[in-house]
Amino acid sequence: MPTLDLKIVGGTLIDGTGSPRRLADLGIKDGRIVAIGDVSDSALETFDASGRVVAPGFVDIHTHYDAQVLWDQMLTVSPWHGVTTAVLGNCGFGVAPTRPQHRDLILRTLERVEGMSLTALNAGIGTDWPFESFPQYLDVLDQLPLGINVAVMVGHTPVRLWVMGDESTTREATAAEIEQMCQLVRQAMDAGAVGFATSVSKVHIGYSGRPVPSRLASFDEMLQLASAVGASGHGLIHYNVGREPLWDAYEALHKASGRPVVWTALLAGSLGPGSHRIHLQRAAQQLQMGLPIHGQGACRPIQMEFDFRAPVVFDTWASFEPVRLASDLVNRQVVYADPAFRARVKDQVAGRGNYDDWFAGKKAEGDTRRAAFKGLTISWAEDASLIERKLVDLAHERQIDPVDLMFDLALQSELKMRWRIALLNFEESEVQEIVQDPNVVLGLGDGGAHMSQLCDACHPTYLLGHWVRERQALSLEEAVRRLTWHPAEVFGLQDRGRVAVGLPADLVVFDPDTVGASPLERVYDLPAGEDRLVSYASGIDAVFVNGQRLSTGQQALRPAGQLLRQRPT
Helix, strand or coil: CCCEEEEEECCEECCCCCCCCEECEEEEECCEEEEEECCCCCEEEEEECCCCEEEECEEECCECCCCHHHCCCCCCCHHHHCEEEEEECHHHCCCCCCCHHHHHHHHHHHHHHCCCCHHHHHHHHCCCCCCCCHHHHHHHHHHCCCCCEEEEEEEHHHHHHHHHHHHHHCCCCCHHHHHHHHHHHHHHHHHCCCEEEEECCCCCECHHHCECHHHHCCHHHHHHHHHHHHHHCCCEEEEECCCCCCHHHHHHHHHHHCCCEEEEEECCCECECCHHHHHHHHHHHHHHCCCCEEEEECCCCEEEEECCCCCHHHCCCHHHHHHHHCCCHHHHHHHHHCHHHHHHHHHHHHCCCCHHHHHHCCCCCCCCHHHHHHCCEEEECCCHHHCCCEHHHHHHHHCCCHHHHHHHHHHHCCCCCEEEEEEECCCHHHHHHHHHCCCCEECCCCECCCCCCCCCCCHHHHHHHHHHHHCCCCCHHHHHHHHCHHHHHHCCCCCCCCCCCCCECCEEEECCCCCEECCCEEECCCHHHCCEEECCEECEEEEEECCEEECCCCCECCCCCCECCCCCC
16 A cells, blocks of 8 residues: 655755755655655655756745636636745735625726726626625635635725725725724734735726725824734735835834835836845845845836726826726727827926937936837737837837827727837846845736736746746756745745645646746636736646646646635744
């Protein structure tokens, strides 16, 4: 009678801690690793990993699968790229707690701020939600046949909406309302939330062009909610501040809670060329002071595809206020055709420097968006001859103002023409410095969000293929550590992200010579046939979740994931 359920033999083990690779077999029983080394016991199944790396399953700390998990328990595309644990609830967004009368508001918020299709959300979740409170939401996840492991943060936006309703987007909370929010946060933490997430980022604009609820919170409200997290004895605070770090705020939130703080986003070009270096230095200083404050960065360019039905890249432009207030697509097209609106857009562009240079991409000191706009490219059009053409080149050829051409083309396509633009993190040499900094927590994959606009959930295989094999910016051991134990440790997921006897057998087997992420491809597989961008992995031979293998067809042979509830230690 075999004594093991599974034996993985012949592989090169990289255990996630940063230790040197070594040849080792693994023995697995009841979903856990029971032997490492020369494993002679027999097994029901043997997997030959010769010539391959065996590593802990990757831990993705920045996803937005809060709604998608209700219809797609595999959380695609993450496990395709070796992810075995995903953290939901980032940036303060989520679907719980939500009162029945606020369901449409919360979905419209997700539609607006996270680029989710409202049609897909309604079709995927339905009208009869099986939860209202955050503990009920966790109970629902606990009963789902999850393909991978899931941990959840409670979000400031649904908490605020629960207490204040529609006024959560227009004013600060009263003392009584803040106390109600604190009770909800304590309830969520007691139920097993791994943290509390919030956002003050200016790019986070919700339904009807209003700021998302968390942006209306006073800092005193933030501190009291942080204190509620601290009272639980576990968890962390995720604080999205946008482009400019708020160092004093991070320290105040940690002091109020006694818990780690993870902030976003540490990106190249956020405040001009080279600005990331100051951020890396200041973040290192806080860690050297013993403060558990961690900057979260990305290893891929922040590149977005959009159309003018939802021009998300212009969300913070004052000139686009009429677009944000337009009640439907018909009214939005009227705005785009309005010469007065176009004049305001041109004025705003001119205010950033020489008008022609701005569209040509010539950078002024500290101006990264001008260079980004140089790359504004048509990614899809009915006229195939326009695909992959840059706006600035077409404008020069046709001798027409770029702003006018941009809106003319959008209107001619009934706003269906798609555009691609690199917003941040596109200077390779600067991104490399962020990737190489051992303190930066890698994330920002945004799995489940902006699905028709980007797909960065493939960042683990991109890191291994681009930054390790092609650029040799990291050792394979360090790259694996940054994808596994480092994020798991920061988020308090102590039994994930390492290969060690007694730990759950979350594992990925890959070929270091071929691992990578494919170019993005548009598919139409969301509920109601809505579209999304996906990236396929190469070089991933097998993914194991709690000892169970996910098939190469991207579907679980049998449900293996778990809801990871975090309790006080």
